[in-house]
Structure formats: structure tokens, C-alpha cells
Amino acid sequence: MRRLHPGRDYRKAQNIEELRAIAQRRLPNFSFEYIEGGSEDETTLQRNRSVFKDIALCPHTLRDVGQRDLQTQWFGARSALPFMIGPTGFNGLITDQGDLHLARAAAQAGIPFVLSNASTTAIEDISQVEGLRVWMQIYLYRTRDHVAKLIDRLKALELEAIVVTTDSAIFGNREWDRRNYAKPMKLDWRNQIDVMRHPRWIWDVLIPNGVPRFKNLGDLLPPGRDSVKGAASALASELDPTLSWKDIAWIRDLWPGKLIVKGITQPEDVAMALQYGVDAIVLSNHGGRQLDSSISAVEALPAAAALAKGKMGLFVDGGFRRGSDIIKALLLGADGVLLGRACLYGLAAGGKQGAQHAIDILRTETDRTLGLLGCRSLADLHPGLIHESTWRFIHKPS
Template identity: 70%
Template structure:
């Protein structure tokens, strides 16, 4: 009998993230799924983000008592149930109605932080009102700095823990497959318009309740009536600032008294700058393969940057995480935690909030099982000798010297 993924719609039957991905693909119209799925140019970096994990092989111990296992860790001295969190992803209102709210609820149920995207269709005030939520806010340093200052003021009023400033999108990447869905900017071509009509479940979920989703955190950045996903896209593009520099991080640091995290760092020469400008954390990221095609994966630069920053700045990363073992490999190479992007979105698209929770629990189960199979009871027991490859093991050992 030929192998195949579960072909139905019951997200609870999904065995892994790839199966949730297939359910999401079937439920969403093509243009919406392509926005989540696609990368830049030839998608070399998009593929590299996944293939890098195959080269890091593990060498487990045996005859070790692993009857009690604990995935718990700390981010900024506060506990997290496992070494991952839901990272910022925009336009989630095109996956399901109030998508970001559902994702935040899922993260809260799982006991991990949630980072709301600047390009969210749910207001940060609604997220902060969720009982027990650990909410962080992503921002872009747009040309209109008063908007940025106003958003920071909102975050201060809500007493949020952290701001995550994304720095790798000052120039928008070349996402050809996404653009092919449109006959002109923001106008779906006939094929995609008919495809939307062929997904009535999505139409009733996303478009019927409140119309085209509207941005809720862009405020004075947009003209009246241009706050819809369709109307705001061109305005946001014009606000991207190619002059962005570390001096702008200094400006933001003066405004924001909480934890400040810089997302998009990839070069080891940038690591000392994070220390110089007083940031509390960095996220190593190539933006999910959606910006510079041909860039290395965050996993490849992780050990070198951790070696420079370990103990002084928290180091996170994202890009291609689909298995619990992927997350454990990042911990072995020195990461404090992993930002989840597409993995959570596949669950959200397949089954709203419960689907997102299922995606998180799949990864939790895989991490717990793999931790035990490695012969470890906690994340602290993950040591370089568990890596088989000499090069990767050497990098992991260098971090601990």
C-alpha cells in the first residue's frame, strides 16, 4: 500500500507539522497559502533552512533513567514551558478570522510567549487582555517615526515585557511566486479569483464576518479608509526605510525601558553592536527565506554568535523549524529559544486556535520523546558529546569554553 498523508480535515489526526501543512494547503485559497509558504527569488534559502538540520546527526546515550523529563527553561528570568515561542507573522487574518488572537490563546495555553506582528489584524490591547498571556510586540522602524513612538507608548501603557524590532526588511525581498497571483498590485488574477470562490469555507470564515481584514496596530501610519489588508499594503511598502542603522536602535532604546530584542542579525561582526547598543536579545533570522536568497541559515551562524554573546544577550533564532529534534539541535548549539513561524500558522490555518495548539503540542511531544531518547531528563543535560558530526560538535564545544 502506498504511503500518503491523512487526506481529511480533522486536524487532530495530524501526526506532524507537515501533515498540518497539507491540511492548510487544502483549506486556504492559493494566494493565501502562497503568502505563508513562499520565499524569495529561487527559494534557495527557504530550502536551506530545512536541509541544514539533516547534517546535524545525534549520538544518544542509553541505560539512563529518563522516567521524569522536563522541557522547562527561562526567557529573561521568567519560566517558559519549553524552549520555543510563537514568533511574529503578519496578515494572519487572511488565514482565519482573528488569527492572531487564536495564536496568542494557543501560546498562552502552552505556557510560552507570543509575539504579535506589527502587521496584525488584532490590536495589541486585545492580546494583552488575554488572561495569563506573555505578550511581546514586534515593530518595524518605519519612516514615520512618530507612529513608532506612539506604538511604543501603547506597549508601555500595557506594561508589555518586550519589543522585537525587525531589521532585515528595510528593503522588501523579491517574492516572485506571491506576485504571480495578481494581475496588478493587490488585484487577484482570474485564476486566483475563481480559486477563492472554490473555497467557500474560507470565505465564510475570513471575509463574511467583518469584510476584508483590517490592520489594528498601524494607526496614524495609514490614511483614513486605508487600514484594510488590501488598502494598506502599498502604504506600508512606502514606509520601509532603507537608511535604517544602529543609531535607530539607540533611538528606540531610549524610548523603551523594557526588554529590547533585535531580529534579523546574521553576521558575526554585528554581534558586538548588540552589546554596544544595550539590547537584551537578538533573533538570528533570514526572515524565513523571504528576503535575501542565497543567505545562510540561522543555524549555521548560531554557534559563532552565541560564543560572542552568551550570558550577556539572549540568543534566539528562527527558520525552518518543523520537528522537536530541530529545536533540541538549536539548544545543543547554544540557543536560548526558537521563534516558531510557519509551523504554528499551518496549525492555525488547519484548525484555528485548537489547530495552533495541536501544532505546539506536536512539537512538545516530539521534544519530550527525543530528549528521553537522547538519554537526557532536562535541557541542561544536552551536551556537545550528543552531536555525532565532528564539525558541529566542535562548534558546540567551543561555546562552552
């Protein structure tokens, strides 16, 4: 009978799904659920994965693909691979210094790392990782003075880019995550028992420094409430449903570096990003954790590419588990892919080395897919490699 690798050794994982299974065994339920879950019926979460199954490829043959190159350029600088590690919060609940492990894995792979605003490692520490190309995600909280001070920190560090996440002005309805708690940030008795059944996680995460603390929220949080546990209600109250394009204009005035807006799916919003001087956008539905029944970012790609290609950078995230998924996004017009859960599974399964293993798996799969399509480099990719049947569910731009 077929089955995934049943053990705990991340090195034996053949693909991202096997890393996911190892991560689930190693983490307490509440921590794994935070990584895994989506909003409401998780229709968007499922759509993010199922969309790739409907994209059929039509490869060339008899092409010399003995030498292949996965390098690309973003903002005029080289990336060794057409994907990067995107922003994910609360990584200190996966493993001690989780953000730092991800950053070092990215540096070793020669790809950028986007640090989450809700990270448990300070941006100053991440920026010290040798050879790392680091970007920073920010939320536009109600306390705009905090945002302005954070941007000043980032300017002092001479960061290349900031990524403004715009699709969380109202918090998504994450029912499965809430079911783990008796009240906000207090685990119910079943999950408390489950935590005790994971002594390795306790020794890794809780024993060295106690409950992880947010290191980039500083003056936004009340004194003594900067821990992952204590900050939950304060952060929820800082979400701002009045967020608008005027706030993007405000940030554009403050920030001299590259400005990336994340959370777009509508073509009209792509046009607005161009109008407001944005350098790149990330098509995203927040990993299925916000609006349920949203389209996948991949479905939004053709229309966005028709508007943005050659005018600003076009990135995408959501549901990427295979190298072929990454190639499909590039064929539909993306300049690159941001990875979330795929790298977190590796991090949970084996720390820094596990994250590196996840990157290596996707590098190998992307390279293999490129060659099997009859292409030697990313520049050889073209929409004709997607079979016409695919356009029945994705509107082909004229």
C-alpha cells in the same frame, strides 16, 4: 504506499507536515502562498530546512529519563517549553481573529506570543488574553513618530519586550507571491476563481467583518486605507533603507523594557547588539523571504553563541518543523526558538485548536528527543551530543 493523511481533520495530523497539507487544502492559493513562499529561487527557504538533516546526534544510553522537564527561563520568567510563537503578519487572511487564536493557544501552552506589527488584531486586545506572556514586534518605518507613539502604547500596557525586525529595510523579491496578482493586491482571474472554490474560507474570513484590517498601524496609514488590501502600497513606501544602529540606540532610549533585535546572522552584528545594550537577539533570515542564498540562522548559531552566551538572550527561527530541530538549536547554543510557519499550518488547519495541536506535536517530539538523547532536562543538553561530522558544515567555535 506511504502517504500523508489525505483528509481535512487536523486532529489526525501526526506531524507538522501533515498540518501543512491540511492547511493547503483549506486555504485559497494566494493565502497559502503568502505563508509558504520565499524570495527569488527560494534557496534560503530550502536551506532553512535542509540544514537540520546534516546535524547528526550522538545520544547517551542507560540514563534514567523516566521524568523529563522541558521548562526554561527567559528574562527571569518561566516558559513551559523552549519555544514560542513568533511574529507573523496578515493572520486575519488565514482565519477570522487569527492572531487572537494564536495568542490563546500560546497562553494555554504556557509560552510567549510575539504579535506582529502587521497584525489584524490590536495589541490591546491581545494583552487581555488571560495568562499570556505577550511581546510585540515592530518595524522601524520612515515615519518615526508612528514608532514612538506605538512604543508609548506598549509602555501603557506594560509589555515585557519588543522585538525590532531589522532585515526588511528593503522588501524581498517574492516572485511566487506576486504571480497571484494582476496588479498590486488585486488577484488575477485564476486566483479569484480559486477563492470562490473555498466557500468555508469566505464565510470564515470575509463574511463576518469584511477584508481584515491592520489594527496596530493607525496613524501610519492614510484614512480609509487600513485594510490588508488598501495598505500594501503605503506600507511598502514606509520601509526605510537608511535604518542603522543609531535607530536601535533611539529605541533603547525610548523603551524601558526588554529590547530584542531580530534579523541578525553576522557575528559582527552580534557584537554590535551587545554594545548597544540589547537584551536579546533573534538569529533570522526572515524565513527565507528576504535575501536569497543567505545562510540559515542555525548555521550562524555557534559563532553567535561564542559571543553572546551568558551576556544576552540568544533566540533563533527559520525552518523548524520537528522537536528534534528545536533540540538541535539548543545544542548549538540557542536559548529558545521562535516558530512561524509551523504554528500557522495548525492555525489554517483548525483555528485555535489546530494551533494548539501544532504546539502539542512539537512538545511531544521535543520531549521524546530529549529522552532519547539520555537527558532529563534542558540543562543536561551539551554540545557533545552533536556528532563531530556535523562540524564539517558548521564552524565549531574554538
